[in-house]
Amino acid sequence: MQIATHPDSAESTAGPVRDDAPGAASPADAPDAPLPGRRSHDSVRAKILEAAAANFEEFGYAGTNLRKIASDAGFTKGAVYSNFGSKPDLFCQVATERMSGAGADVFASLTPVLASAADRHELVVGLGRALTQSLLGYTAWELIIAEFRGLARTDPQVAAGYTALSRERIDRLIELLATSPLLAELADPDLRSLAAGALGLLNVMAVDHIAAPEVYTEAFITEIVTHAVEGLIR
Structure with a gap:
């Protein structure tokens, strides 16, 4: 997944330009440039999120620096804190948006399976294949989320963020699975177990697919996920 960095990132990382520096544009030379006070709150957040997504994807969670995110977005570090509060908060917001994109793909791939499966076996095979294909398209973010999960062991703020993110992903999958007539007899706890188990395994x-693609091929992962889904549905 390619995420473009903010077009001003190259200049902003070099530090602020003095108004009296050689070659610096005067206010009259740039009448269309919006003043900081006139930028809408949503616009500021969107630029920060865009820069944050690019940095997290390139450097991982631990390697990402809030000062660089702010610089790439064209703001000060204080703007990041005033809009998101902390690095874990910012990451969770970015990850939630990226997982929303993944969720849309999952919905698109699972909906026909859930609607057309003639029996449980066909449903299980279809779910295993569709879940694997759709979520493997977001392996870069799964790797970053795995890093985030590891940090949750020692950082309560990260742990709270990871908990909220996990609940969001599970609830979205439950909502989709509940549309299948073949799963109508499953109680809510069973649907939650199915959603959480499938997502956790994937x-x-x-991550294993990234680290050892020759071993953890898409076909092998599909087989594993299919067997897991079959066991969780019974």
Whole structure:
């Protein structure tokens, strides 16, 4: 997944330009440039999120620096804190948006399976294949989320963020699975177990797929996920 960095990132990382520096544009030379006070709150957040997504994807969670995110977005570090509060908060917001994109792909791939499966076997095979194909398309973010999960062991703020992110992903998948007539007899706890189990397994498999693609091929992961889904549905 390619995420373009903010077009001003190259200049902003070099530090602020003095108004009296050689070659610096005067206010009259740039009448269309919006003043900081006139930028809308949503616009500021959007630029920060765009820069943050690019930095997290390139450097990982631990390697990402809030000062660089602010610089790439064209703001000060204070703007990041005033809009998102902390690095874990910012990451969770970015990850939630990226997972929303993944969720849209999952919905698109699972909806026909859930609607057309003639029996449980066909449903299980279709779910295993569709879940694997859709979520392996977001392996880069699964790797970053795995890093985030590891930090949650020692950082309460990261742990709270990871908990919220996990609940969001599970709830979205439950909502989709509940549309299948073949799963109508499953109680809510069973649907939650199915959603959480499938996502948890795929999280691990996605990271293994990046680290050892010759071993954890898409076909092998599909087989594992299919067997897991079959066991969780019974």
